[in-house]
Amino acid sequence: MNVEAIAPETVPGWETVIGLEVHAELATATKLFSSAPNRFGGQPNTNVDPVSLGLPGSLPVLNEQAVELAIRVGLALNCQVQRSVFSRKNYFYPDMPKDFQISQYDLPINGEGWLELPDGHRVGIERAHLEEDTGKSTHVGGGGRIHEAGYSLVDYNRAGVPLIEIVGAPDLRSAEEARSYVAELRAILVTIGASDGKMEEGSMRVDCNVSVRPVGQAEFGTRCEIKNINSLRSLGRAISYEARRQVDLITSGERVEQQTRHWNEDEGRTHKLRSKEEAYDYRYFPEPDLVPVEPSDEWIDAIRAALPMLPRERRLRLAEAASIDTSAAALTVERGLDDLAVDAIAEGADAPRVLVHAENNLADGAGRLDGASFAALVKMETGGDLTATQTKTVLATLVAEGGEPAIVAADLGFEAMDIGEMEVLVDRLIAEHPDDWTAFISGDEQERKKKSGFFVGQVMKATNGKADGRAVNELLAHRARS
Amino acid sequence: MTERITRDHVAHVADLARLTLSDAELDAFTGQLADVLDHAADLEALDLTDVLPTAHPLPLVNVFRADEPGPTSDRDEVLAAAPAVEEEQFRVPPVLGEEP
Numbered sequence: 001m002n003v004e005a006i007a008p009e010t011v012p013g014w015e016t017v018i019g020l021e022v023h024a025e026l027a028t029a030t031k032l033f034s035s036a037p038n039r040f041g042g043q044p045n046t047n048v049d050p051v052s053l054g055l056p057g058s059l060p061v062l063n064e065q066a067v068e069l070a071i072r073v074g075l076a077l078n079c080q081v082q083r084s085v086f087s088r089k090n091y092f093y094p095d096m097p098k099d100f101q102i103s104q105y106d107l108p109i110n111g112e113g114w115l116e117l118p119d120g121h122r123v124g125i126e127r128a129h130l131e132e133d134t135g136k137s138t139h140v141g142g143g144g145r146i147h148e149a150g151y152s153l154v155d156y157n158r159a160g161v162p163l164i165e166i167v168g169a170p171d172l173r174s175a176e177e178a179r180s181y182v183a184e185l186r187a188i189l190v191t192i193g194a195s196d197g198k199m200e201e202g203s204m205r206v207d208c209n210v211s212v213r214p215v216g217q218a219e220f221g222t223r224c225e226i227k228n229i230n231s232l233r234s235l236g237r238a239i240s241y242e243a244r245r246q247v248d249l250i251t252s253g254e255r256v257e258q259q260t261r262h263w264n265e266d267e268g269r270t271h272k273l274r275s276k277e278e279a280y281d282y283r284y285f286p287e288p289d290l291v292p293v294e295p296s297d298e299w300i301d302a303i304r305a306a307l308p309m310l311p312r313e314r315r316l317r318l319a320e321a322a323s324i325d326t327s328a329a330a331l332t333v334e335r336g337l338d339d340l341a342v343d344a345i346a347e348g349a350d351a352p353r354v355l356v357h358a359e360n361n362l363a364d365g366a367g368r369l370d371g372a373s374f375a376a377l378v379k380m381e382t383g384g385d386l387t388a389t390q391t392k393t394v395l396a397t398l399v400a401e402g403g404e405p406a407i408v409a410a411d412l413g414f415e416a417m418d419i420g421e422m423e424v425l426v427d428r429l430i431a432e433h434p435d436d437w438t439a440f441i442s443g444d445e446q447e448r449k450k451k452s453g454f455f456v457g458q459v460m461k462a463t464n465g466k467a468d469g470r471a472v473n474e475l476l477a478h479r480a481r482s
Numbered sequence: 483m484t485e486r487i488t489r490d491h492v493a494h495v496a497d498l499a500r501l502t503l504s505d506a507e508l509d510a511f512t513g514q515l516a517d518v519l520d521h522a523a524d525l526e527a528l529d530l531t532d533v534l535p536t537a538h539p540l541p542l543v544n545v546f547r548a549d550e551p552g553p554t555s556d557r558d559e560v561l562a563a564a565p566a567v568e569e570e571q572f573r574v575p576p577v578l579g580e581e582p
Contacts, residue, residue, distance in 0.1 A: 028549050035552030044570045045557050053560065065549035085537040092500060094574040107537075139576060140568075153571035281498055286537050294543040 016243040017211045017220055018178045019170035022185055023163050024195040025133060025203040026069045032132045032162035033060030033102065033290075040201055044155040052160040054098025059289050066162035067109070067293055069194045070130045071303050073164050074110030076188050076310055077125045083294045084109040084129070086287040094154050095134040103131035103165075105284040109293060115168075115188070116312050117180050118330035124169030133161040136202075164194065170209065170220065175239040179232050182206055187311045187334065199231050210239055211256070212246045221246070222256040226270055228263045238263040242270050314338045322351035332358045336365070343371025349378035361392050368402035369395070377405035387468040390414040414466060422459070422467060426475050429458050441480045452476055487516045 028038050034051035050058035074081045087105035108129035114122045136158045141150030166185065172178045186197040186204060197204045211223035226242055229235050246256045261270040309317075311333055318329040318338045322345055332338050337358045344354045354374070362369075377398065381391040386409060397408050409415075430437045433454075440451035455476055459467045492512045496503045503511065557570065566573035 030549050030551050035547070035550060036554050037551045043557075045560060045572075047554060048557075048560060049553070049555050053555070061547040062545065063549050064546035067546065083543075090498070094572070137574070138571070150576070152574050152576050153568055154574055155571050281494075283495075283498060288538070290538075291540060291542045291545050292537045 011244070011247050013215050014212050014243075014247050015215050015217075016173060016175075016239065017170050017213065017223075018172035018174075018239060019209040019223075020168045020172065020178060020181060021207040021209070022166045022168070022182065023133075023205045023207075024073075024166070024189050024197065026066050026162040026164055027193060027195055028063055028065045028069065028162055030063055031160035032063050032066050032130065033160055034058075036160065038161045039157070040203065042157055044153075045157065047157040048159070052156050054096075054159075060102060060287075062290060062293070063162060066130065067295070068303060069162075070109050070128070070164050071295060071300060072192045072307065073128050073166070073189065073194050074113065075300070075304050075307060076192050076194075077110070077113040077115055077128060077166070079110035079113030079125060079128055081109065081295060081300050082111055083107065083292060085292045086130075086290045087284045088287050089131075089282045089284055091282060093134070094152065095137050095159070097135070097156065097159065101132060101134065102287050102290070103284075104129035107292075109295075115181065115184060117177070117184055118315060119180075119327045120325075121177070123171045123181055126167040126169055128164055128166045131163050131165055133158050133163050135159040170211075170223075175236040175243075178208070178239055179236050182232060182235060184311065191308055191310060202230070205229070206235055208235065208238060208242075210242045210246070212243050212250070221250075222258050224256065224258065224270070225260045226263050227260060227273070228265075230265070234263060234265050237265075237268060238270060241268060245270070318342055321345045322355060324351075324355070328355070335359075335362065337362055340366050340369065340371050340374055344374040344378060347372055347375030349375035350382045353378045353382055357391075357395060361395050362399065365399075367399035369398045370402075373398055373403070373405050380405060380409065384468065384471075385409070386414055387466070387470075389465060389469075413464075419471070422471065422475060425459060425462055426455070426472065426479065429455060429462075430479065433458075440476070487512060487519055491515075 025038070026032075030036060031038050031052060034049050036049040036052050037047045039047055051060060071081050073079075084104055085107040086102050088100040089103045089105070090100045092099050108127040110125075110128040112127070113125040115125060116122050135154050135156040137152040137154045139152050168181065172181055186199075189195040189204070190197045195203060199205070206229045208226040208229060209223045210226060211221035213219070213221040224242060224246070226238050229238055242261070249256055260273045262273050263270050312326075314333045315326040315329040315338075318324075318332060318341060319326045321342050322329065329338070332341050332355060335358065341354050341358050345351045357374075357378070366374075377386075377391060377394055380386045381388065386394065390409065390412070393412060394405055394409050394414065397403070397412070398405060401408075436451050436454055439447055440455070443451065452473055456467075456469050456472045459472045460469070489508055489512045492508055492515060493503070496508075496511075561567045561570065561572070564572045
C-alpha cells in the first residue's frame, strides 16, 4: 500500500480528527532551573551542573527570562496568562535523572487561547505550560531500532532546558491542516523570539493525536498518540498512514486501541510502543522547591506592548492593501516580503504584479530592493516601458546592487520598443516565412500556438529580447484578422 | 474522603515508586496511610469556598534567577560517579521499546 498516494481524508465517508501537542525549547541563555548553558550541539555532558543531573541536595531556581518567553507565547496565542504552579511528574526513565520532571499541571501559566491559520480557520489552544526538557538518549545496537537496542547512552546537556508545551484542541481535520498549524505555530514562535523552531535539531517537537470517525458522527473515535515526528513532511505522512490504519481496522471489524505509537520515517509506518502493564500514573503533586508564579498586570502589559507584528496581522494588512484574501497573502508574509509589498502598493504599484514578483522572483529575499524602487519598477512594467522578462532582469539587479529602476533599465539597454518599429519587423518576418504564416492563420489551435511561438521567438532574436511578447502576439492576431 | 484506602492501593503506589514491600509492611502502611488521609479529610468539615489551595507553605511568589550562565560541572568528575560510561555518556539499559 502506498500510503503517500492515498490521503486518508479521501476515504469516502471518513473524517480524520487531529490534535497536536508541540514542545518548543525556549531561546534562553541558561536552563529553566539552573545557570548551566542552554546550548545545542555541545560535547556530551558538558552543559551540566548538579541541578541538570538531579544530584541530591541541588535545588531549582526559576529562570525569569523563560517565564517572560512563556508569557510572550501565551499572548501571541491569545491565551489567558494566569497564576501558575509547578508540579512534579513522577516517572522512572534514565533521561530524567531525578526521577521526576518539573512541569505544570492543574495551574499552567497560559490557559485557553487560539491560533488562526492562513485560511482564516481558528484552532483552539487548550493550554501552553512551562516544563523542563529531558536528557537525550541514543539507542545503541540492534541496527538502531529501539526494540532491538542492547543499551542506551544518555547525554544530559538537554536536561533542564526550558520547554513550552502547547496543547492544541482536536480541531484539525486533515494532514494538510496539521502541517499548516505547525508551520504557523513555528512562524509565531520565531517571530516573537521565543524559540528557533528548528524541528531538525529537535528544538520543536510534535506529538500527534489521531482518530477517525464516520462523517457525521459527533463523538470522537479512539485516538492514538504518535511520537518521533521530526519534520513537517513526517507529520503529514504519519497522519496519513495512521488514519488509514485506523480506518482499515474499523472497516475490517476490529477496534482501534488507545496507544502510543512511534513513527518510523524510513519505513513510513507507525509502530506500537511497548507499554507497561499498568496505566501511566504520574502522581503529580506541587513542587515543594518552587513558589507560585504570579505575573503582575504591569509585567504582562509590558510584554504585550513589546510584541512584534505577528504573521496573522501581517497577512491581514497585506490582504487589505492588495484586496486579496489572507491565504493569498500567506506566501509573501512567510518570505518576509510583506513590508516591501505593502510599501510598493502604497506608492501606487499594481498589487497583482507586486505579488507575482514577490512570489516568483524574490524567493531568496529582497536584498537591497526598497519599496519605492520596487513600486517605480512595477509602474514601468505595467506602463509598457519594460517587458515582463526585462522587469525580472532589472529586479534581479536591484536586489543585488540597489539603484534606480529607470537608470538600471537604461544601463541594461532596455528601452521600450516603438510600436511602429515592431510593426515593420513583424511584417518583414511574415514576408520572409510565408509557410509559417499560412500555418499560423489556417492551422488548428495547437498549430497556431506553435507558430505564434515561432514568430515571437524570431522577434526576440531580432531585438535581443527587448520586445514585449504579449504585444507581439496581439500584433500577430491583428494581422491575421486583416 | 469517600473511599477508604485499601491494601491494593498501597501495593499499587509502592509499585509505582519501585518499592518492594513485604506483606507485613503492606498491612502496616495501609493502616498508617489511611490514618493520614483521614486526618486530611477532617478539613472537609470546614467551609473553604473562598480559600485558595496552598501551593507552598511560604507566602512568596515570583522568586526568579537572572538568565545568566554560571559554572558547569567537570565532566570527568561527573562520569566517574556513573556505573557505566561509553563515549562520554552514561550507559544505561534500554527501558521502553517499540513492538515490531
